Amino acid sequence: MAYVPEHMTADKPPKGAGIVGFLTSRAVVAPIAAVVVFLLLWELIVWANGWPDYLMASPSDLPAAYAQYWELFLIMGWQTLWRTIVGLVLAVIVGVGFGMVMGFSRTMRDALYPLLVGFNAIPKATVVPIVALLFVGAHDFNTILIAFMISFFPIAVSVSIGLSTLEPEYRDILRSLGASQTTIFRKIALPKTLPEFFGALKVSVTLAFIGTNLMEIVSPHGRGLGALFDSGKTNSNYPLMFAVLIALAFLGIVLYYIVVALEKIFAGWAERQPG
Amino acid sequence: MNHLIDISGVRHAYKTESGPLPVLDGLDISVPEGGFCAVVGPSGCGKSTLTKLIAGLMRPDAGSVKLHRTEVTSPRSTVGMAFQNPVLLEWRTILDNVILPLEIVPNKLTRAQREERARSLLSMVGLEGFEEKRPSELSGGMRQRASLCRALVHKPEVLILDEPFGALDAFTREDLWQIMHQVKEREPFTGVLITHDLRESIFLADQVVVLSGRPARTQYVLDVGTSGPRDLDHLYTAEASEMLAILRHQIEIAQGRAEPQASAPARAVQ
Ligand SMILES: Nc1ncnc2c1ncn2[C@@H]1O[C@H](COP(=O)(O)OP(=O)(O)OP(=O)(O)O)[C@@H](O)[C@H]1O
Ligand SMILES: [Mg+2]
Numbered sequence: 001m002a003y004v005p006e007h008m009t010a011d012k013p014p015k016g017a018g019i020v021g022f023l024t025s026r027a028v029v030a031p032i033a034a035v036v037v038f039l040l041l042w043e044l045i046v047w048a049n050g051w052p053d054y055l056m057a058s059p060s061d062l063p064a065a066y067a068q069y070w071e072l073f074l075i076m077g078w079q080t081l082w083r084t085i086v087g088l089v090l091a092v093i094v095g096v097g098f099g100m101v102m103g104f105s106r107t108m109r110d111a112l113y114p115l116l117v118g119f120n121a122i123p124k125a126t127v128v129p130i131v132a133l134l135f136v137g138a139h140d141f142n143t144i145l146i147a148f149m150i151s152f153f154p155i156a157v158s159v160s161i162g163l164s165t166l167e168p169e170y171r172d173i174l175r176s177l178g179a180s181q182t183t184i185f186r187k188i189a190l191p192k193t194l195p196e197f198f199g200a201l202k203v204s205v206t207l208a209f210i211g212t213n214l215m216e217i218v219s220p221h222g223r224g225l226g227a228l229f230d231s232g233k234t235n236s237n238y239p240l241m242f243a244v245l246i247a248l249a250f251l252g253i254v255l256y257y258i259v260v261a262l263e264k265i266f267a268g269w270a271e272r273q274p275g
Numbered sequence: 276m277n278h279l280i281d282i283s284g285v286r287h288a289y290k291t292e293s294g295p296l297p298v299l300d301g302l303d304i305s306v307p308e309g310g311f312c313a314v315v316g317p318s319g320c321g322k323s324t325l326t327k328l329i330a331g332l333m334r335p336d337a338g339s340v341k342l343h344r345t346e347v348t349s350p351r352s353t354v355g356m357a358f359q360n361p362v363l364l365e366w367r368t369i370l371d372n373v374i375l376p377l378e379i380v381p382n383k384l385t386r387a388q389r390e391e392r393a394r395s396l397l398s399m400v401g402l403e404g405f406e407e408k409r410p411s412e413l414s415g416g417m418r419q420r421a422s423l424c425r426a427l428v429h430k431p432e433v434l435i436l437d438e439p440f441g442a443l444d445a446f447t448r449e450d451l452w453q454i455m456h457q458v459k460e461r462e463p464f465t466g467v468l469i470t471h472d473l474r475e476s477i478f479l480a481d482q483v484v485v486l487s488g489r490p491a492r493t494q495y496v497l498d499v500g501t502s503g504p505r506d507l508d509h510l511y512t513a514e515a516s517e518m519l520a521i522l523r524h525q526i527e528i529a530q531g532r533a534e535p536q537a538s539a540p541a542r543a544v545q
Contacts, residue, residue, distance in 0.1 A: 167360065167362065169358050169360055169362045170362050170364075172327070172330070172332060172356065172358075173356060173358075173362055173375075173425075174375075174379060175332055175350055176330040176331070176332055176350045176354055176356050177350065177352050177354075177376050177379045177380055177429070178349070178350045178351065178352050178379070178380070179379045183379060187364075187375070187378070187379075188364065191364070191366045192364075192365075192366075194366075267366075269365055269366040269409065270365065270366070
């Protein structure tokens with residue numbers, strides 16, 4: 001089956017079912033069921049092995065940890081979140097810039113590609129102490145910098161590939177009408193590259209998140225969920241550490257689905273309904 | 276000479292890593308206003324290069340390409356193009372795809388007028404009711420029709436078609452041949468059609484130019500003798516068979532598979 005306009009797909013609840021219909025639809029029930037099964041299995045494994053709290057926390061330990069530290073979770077979760085997003089926005093700006101330069105100019109692509117690959121290949125854990133020493137005291141800046149460095153590469157590559165693989169006929173159609181380069185970019189290159197861009201952004205959003213936490217954990221400065229994890233570690237508070245992990249996973253999911261929603265809005269046309 | 280398109284003595288070479296690659300060498304083509312010229316020739320001989328020169332996307336190394344007796348130095352909005360690949364924009368509806376040239380070419384049309392113009396073209400090629408669909412929802416033949424509408428929407432003087440029906444099946448192709456004649460009746464243009472299909476060339480055009488192998492020169496010009504709409508049955512007349520035989524022979528010469536013969540065919544213009 002080819003593309004089917006959204007209003008025609010059967011995935012949405014039937015008319016009149018309203019909020020109840022949505023909450024009982026497959027799109028909501030299935031992932032929740034998966035999470036419940038996951039938590040049950042986890043609880044079961046810990047229980048069956050008889051692991052004590054200081055070895056491995058179980059889901060039933062987590063509510064207590066959240067109740068005790070909820071204020072810290074809110075403050076530090078926010079710190080992690082905004083620094084990740086700022087890093088990601090920087091990665092988008094710089095990544096799209098590099099991608100455009102490499103996508104339009106072969107020379108620049110040949111020149112910059114090895115450099116970017118090499119830069120990307122350096123494990124960021126080794127860069128963290130360098131950055132921390134270089135800009136000592138500028139914690140927010142350091143964290144954002146690592147989030148940015150770890151996440152801009154996929155964006156640069158995808159944009160450059162999207163632009164350089166634009167079929168020449170697309171360009172010719174507009175060029176033969178006397179369109180300027182800017183018009184060609186705006187009308188064709190940009191929209192055509194959007195699906196690739198969002199594909200890369202989904203990877204980058206997770207990477208940026210990893211970058212933020214790397215900085216927070218490796219170079220502790222008392223901010224972010226990474227720092228909370230670290231304090232759990234020093235105090236051997238296993239439930240707290242696991243509660244942080246779950247909170248991180250939750251934030252990661254939220255960020256990821258924000259990107260998915262943006263993709264639906266701006267590049268929804270590229271979506272093919274499975275037959 | 277009262278020709279809308281006048282190409283004379285054109286030479287062109289591409290710069291490649293292994294030195295210059297001569298593609299065109301001594302090309303002469305003249306198409307009168309309202310004429311329809313088909314260009315055939317061996318694969319890779321430089322036909323698409325020729326379309327880019329007419330469209331002003333490239334300048335030839337030597338010789339002249341003139342529209343209305345003025346040298347073509349840059350793209351001009353009086354040209355419409357369609358290719359073998361319909362290159363429709365997936366993120367636009369069919370209607371918005373057809374409107375695209377009107378967003379680029381200077382004009383005073385309102386949005387409503389643009390839509391009306393696009394709709395009338397779409398209904399002319401039988402795409403009424405598909406205006407709001409996406410290109411991926413259409414068949415190959417329908418996409419090619421939409422691409423034809425896009426090439427015509429800004430009322431170009433010159434329509435350049437580079438193997439527009441090459442990827443279609445025989446029946447769809449014959450359908451589109453007839454649609455082409457209807458379109459030309461209602462939307463007059465001067466046409467250049469690149470094709471590999473000799474039957475297509477004599478069915479649509481009033482002049483068929485055979486190019487030699489690369490580097491291409493004008494090897495032969497056939498005057499089809501009819502202009503305007505014709506019947507598909509026309510292809511099965513003795514006259515048509517004779518023309519097809521001549522063209523086939525010329526193509527074989529262009530491919531280097533036959534020797535030029537002394538007996539000059541009766542219909543040759545040159
Ligand atoms: N931009 C380019 N740079 C270098 N060489 C090119 C370029 N475009 C085309 N050529 C070469 O020039 C020759 C003619 O190309 P062209 O596309 O004009 O041929 P064609 O007659 O349209 O071929 P076909 O029948 O396969 O469509 C080919 O050998 C091709 O490889
Ligand atoms: Mg070609």
